Amino acid sequence: MHPRDQTIFALSSGRPPSAIAIVRVSGAEAGLVLARLAGGLPKPRLAHRVLLRDVAGQAIDDAVVLWFPGPASATGEDVAEFHVHGGRAVLSALFAAISAIQNLRAADPGEFTRRAFENGKLDLTAAEGLDDLIHADTDRQRRQALRQLQGLLGERARDWRERIIEASALIEAGIDFSDEGDVSAELLAPARAKIKALHDEIAKVLAAQGKAERLRDGLVVAIAGPPNVGKSTLINQLARREVAIVSPHAGTTRDVIEVQLDLDGYPVIVIDTAGIRETDDPVEQEGVRRARARAADADLVLWLADADRSEESRPAGTAPVWTVRNKVDLDEQALRSEANKVKGPDPRARMFAISARRGDGLPELIRALVEFAAEFFGTSEGALVTRARQRDLLSQAAGSLERSLALFGEGEEIAAEELRAAAYALGRLLGRVDVEDVLGAIFQKFCIGK
Numbered sequence: 150m151h152p153r154d155q156t157i158f159a160l161s162s163g164r165p166p167s168a169i170a171i172v173r174v175s176g177a178e179a180g181l182v183l184a185r186l187a188g189g190l191p192k193p194r195l196a197h198r199v200l201l202r203d204v205a206g207q208a209i210d211d212a213v214v215l216w217f218p219g220p221a222s223a224t225g226e227d228v229a230e231f232h233v234h235g236g237r238a239v240l241s242a243l244f245a246a247i248s249a250i251q252n253l254r255a256a257d258p259g260e261f262t263r264r265a266f267e268n269g270k271l272d273l274t275a276a277e278g279l280d281d282l283i284h285a286d287t288d289r290q291r292r293q294a295l296r297q298l299q300g301l302l303g304e305r306a307r308d309w310r311e312r313i314i315e316a317s318a319l320i321e322a323g324i325d326f327s328d329e330g331d332v333s334a335e336l337l338a339p340a341r342a343k344i345k346a347l348h349d350e351i352a353k354v355l356a357a358q359g360k361a362e363r364l365r366d367g368l369v370v371a372i373a374g375p376p377n378v379g380k381s382t383l384i385n386q387l388a389r390r391e392v393a394i395v396s397p398h399a400g401t402t403r404d405v406i407e408v409q410l411d412l413d414g415y416p417v418i419v420i421d422t423a424g425i426r427e428t429d430d431p432v433e434q435e436g437v438r439r440a441r442a443r444a445a446d447a448d449l450v451l452w453l454a455d456a457d458r459s460e461e462s463r464p465a466g467t468a469p470v471w472t473v474r475n476k477v478d479l480d481e482q483a484l485r486s487e488a489n490k491v492k493g494p495d496p497r498a499r500m501f502a503i504s505a506r507r508g509d510g511l512p513e514l515i516r517a518l519v520e521f522a523a524e525f526f527g528t529s530e531g532a533l534v535t536r537a538r539q540r541d542l543l544s545q546a547a548g549s550l551e552r553s554l555a556l557f558g559e560g561e562e563i564a565a566e567e568l569r570a571a572a573y574a575l576g577r578l579l580g581r582v583d584v585e586d587v588l589g590a591i592f593q594k595f596c597i598g599k
């Protein structure tokens with residue numbers, strides 16, 4: 150039997166032990182599994198309490214079961230749900246009883262969602278939204294994922310795709326009616342107007358994005374600077390826990406330390422790095438190399454310095470660098486005079502004065518980070534594009550439409566060819582036309598049981 154026709158099962162709730170665990174079964178044998186273990190099929194979509202038993206009649210657990218006959222189920226297939234006590238032994242007894250039935254196997258990661266997708270329950274952008282929703286850590290990530298799951302991008306893409314096909318039909322009609330392939334401009338004007346409008350709509354969606362797709366991964370802020378300036382003290386303050394070792398010994402931090410913060414709903418990854426200096430210690434040298442590399446890749450660098458340090462070892466890279474002068478508790482004057490200034494001609498280079506130990510200046514620094522994140526992610530409330538895959542395909546579609554417009558007059562056949570390419574890109578966005586390995590690559594990253 151083809152794996153796709155087998156009935157699959159998986160733990161769909163979190164890692165045991167937990168109060169309750171949910172095991173889902175999807176496929177042709179789901180009803181049989183439920184009937185065997187629960188002693189019969191309950192009414193569809195109604196919770197039913199039952200003592201589950203294995204084939205030998207041994208009790209497994211006192212459970213609640215649900216029966217969702219397809220196609221009105223999450224996957225579109227017959228689905229059975231077992232809500233059992235979330236103990237490891239309960240689960241292994243339940244899994245043993247289920248696997249004892251023929252044609253049943255454990256689900257691959259994302260396989261439930263993949264089946265839902267294949268049965269037309271959601272398009273590929275919505276499936277991606279579902280995965281994002283499960284992985285959302287912050288409120289803004291959650292809202293963005295929910296919009297995606299609701300299919301807002303998919304809806305737009307379907308509409309664009311239909312209109313491209315209409316425009317193609319207009320061109321084809323023009324070509325058919327003309328003699329010698331010489332299509333009159335009059336016949337093509339409506340097609341042209343349609344394509345222009347389409348192109349502008351897609352371009353607008355792309356332009357409105359900011360870096361909304363980065364909302365899934367978070368903004369990376371690197372704390373860098375010479376040894377002993379208080380980098381680790383600052384990351385501990387931002388994280389509100391002791392993630393990094395602080396000591397008066399220069400060269401304490403060697404590895405790169407990362408924490409995920411939720412700043413006003415924005416996901417921000419702050420990294421603490423080794424103090425940058427010339428050193429003979431090979432371990433510290435490696436730490437310095439990593440510190441430079443991570444600072445160069447960051448979206449923003451907080452360059453920590455105390456009063457009279459030179460700044461020549463500042464990191465290279467394209468990211469803005471904010472100078473953060475630490476330990477102002479040792480020099481109260483500095484706190485008043487230097488806080489929160491824009492430094493030099495580059496408005497992105499700001500200047501702060503803080504005491505990481507005492508907390509002075511930190512609220513201002515955090516507020517500035519939130520503002521930076523807001524600008525970085527753009528107007529993400531309206532963002533439709535949440536992945537590089539989606540952005541690439543939309544850009545391809547827009548590019549094809551643009552070329553199609555440019556080709557009018559030079560040859561309608563080639564213009565029509567570009568329209569087909571645009572429709573194809575949108576089809577791939579929706580997962581309508583795609584090769585197996587692309588779908589495989591996407592669904593594999595999902596969790597098991599999803």
Ligand SMILES: Nc1nc2c(ncn2[C@@H]2O[C@H](COP(=O)(O)OP(=O)(O)OP(=O)(O)O)[C@@H](O)[C@H]2O)c(=O)[nH]1
Pocket residue numbers: 375376377378379380381382383394395396397398399400401402403422423424425475476477478479503504505506507
């Ligand atoms: N007075 C004062 N001391 C501070 C402040 N921040 C950090 N320190 C002290 O400075 C020393 C170094 O702090 P760390 O946080 O370990 O400095 P670091 O930059 O991470 O050091 P390396 O990892 O060795 O590069 C420790 O003794 C801290 O307690 C501050 O705001 N004021």
Ligand SMILES: [K+]
Pocket residue numbers: 376377395396397398399400401402
């Ligand atoms: K130190």
Ligand SMILES: [Mg+2]
Pocket residue numbers: 380381382393394395401402421422423424
């Ligand atoms: Mg440190």
